[in-house]
């Protein structure tokens with residue numbers, strides 16, 4: 001420990017003993033910061049204090065000796081303090097790895113939305129943390145048909161992202177076969193079931209939109225139901241479906257359903273990050289979500305997605321505990 | 333010459349850990365280490381001897397003065413024929429200690445000393461050698 005530190009320390013103690021003023025304690029606080037910036041350990045400060053006492057006068061033996069105890073204890077604190085640097089560099093390294101993984105994950109998600117006449121598509125997907133467990137996928141199959149998938153992988157972060165890349169590659173290779181929605185989920189289930197940790201699973205809704213007939217045929221694997229809006233009745237219906245989540249049981253079957261959309265009707269696909277929102281102390285109800293959506297029925301698909309996200313974020317005081325994804329498909 | 337000799341302490345019980353600490357503290361004082369360093373050396377011996385006591389049952393701690401030209405130092409060799417350490421890299425990682433505490437155990441020892449080496453093979457035992465220069 002440098003003599004300089006000790007001199008400053010002595011002066012501060014001496015002044016304080018005379019003045020007992022707050023500004024002197026304030027100075028001591030600043031000294032604390034300075035010592036910390038110099039990597040002075042707690043046991044060194046303890047030692048410095050013992051030395052300073054001796055400069056100030058006769059120190060009773062029991063006080064002098066008691067510093068032995070304090071030193072022993074401060075060495076343990078010192079060890080914790082010294083390990084901080086290694087924790088920090090490990091943390092930085094992890095952060096850097098996560099940043100790379102996050103960028104890689106982005107490449108698994110589509111950059112653009114399909115473009116078809118008479119169909120207006122909007123989408124928003126916001127991860128709660130760096131890496132998202134929400135997955136979505138579009139595939140333009142022909143002049144009149146495209147498929148859409150929305151999925152929620154249990155858990156978040158790195159395990160979810162790794163599962164997502166598997167899902168994406170499975171969908172890419174199955175995509176060429178133009179499978180019916182129920183079949184698609186059946187195949188995906190067997191891939192997921194065989195390849196992921198038994199405690200993980202994936203919920204998904206997969207559908208094919210025929211833009212010539214405006215028919216949406218879909219199947220569901222444990223996914224949170226979305227909504228169907230009927231313009232003529234000005235009413236929202238649940239976009240239900242049954243089927244167990246992917247990765248739970250081998251050989252699961254997935255029932256298909258079909259919806260015919262009239263002009264102005266729209267579909268909303270979503271993950272539970274949209275519906276399971278806590279506002280203050282209670283969770284938002286689906287009816288409340290519907291009443292928020294009712295105010296948006298004349299907006300474009302993208303505006304609808306954006307507005308609802310912002311309204312919900314405001315209501316939950318800018319907390320986003322879960323990944324949030326919503327897709328809007330409207331027949332114009 | 334420092335004129336000081338080395339000590340070999342057999343570790344069987346916690347009382348032996350205390351003896352080793354005491355000898356280390358006295359020897360480091362006689363070698364001219366400052367008070368903080370004396371305590372850090374005692375802590376180091378304590379940690380190594382305690383690992384022997386906890387994980388190997390019994391073993392040895394050798395504490396010896398060192399002289400290399402102008403340099404004066406102290407070496408501690410803690411050895412046992414216990415189960416050894418499965419994953420040495422992990423054992424030297426912060427946060428691996430069973431207590432899970434910050435800065436505890438072997439990584440803490442490594443940081444307090446100037447030189448540190450660990451040899452261990454499963455089933456054959458463990459040897460930790462550390463040196464602190466004055």
Ligand SMILES: Nc1ncnc2c1ncn2[C@@H]1O[C@H](COP(=O)(O)OP(=O)(O)O)[C@@H](O)[C@H]1O
Nearest residue numbers: 383384387414416417423429430431437438458
């Ligand atoms: N002499 C030894 N023999 C066998 N295993 C040991 C020995 N010393 C340390 N270990 C292993 O290394 C781990 C880390 O040791 P250490 O850093 O001292 O932390 P802690 O003793 O608090 O667990 C111990 O949990 C133990 O498994």
Ligand SMILES: [Mg+2]
Nearest residue numbers: 379383437438
């Ligand atoms: Mg230990």
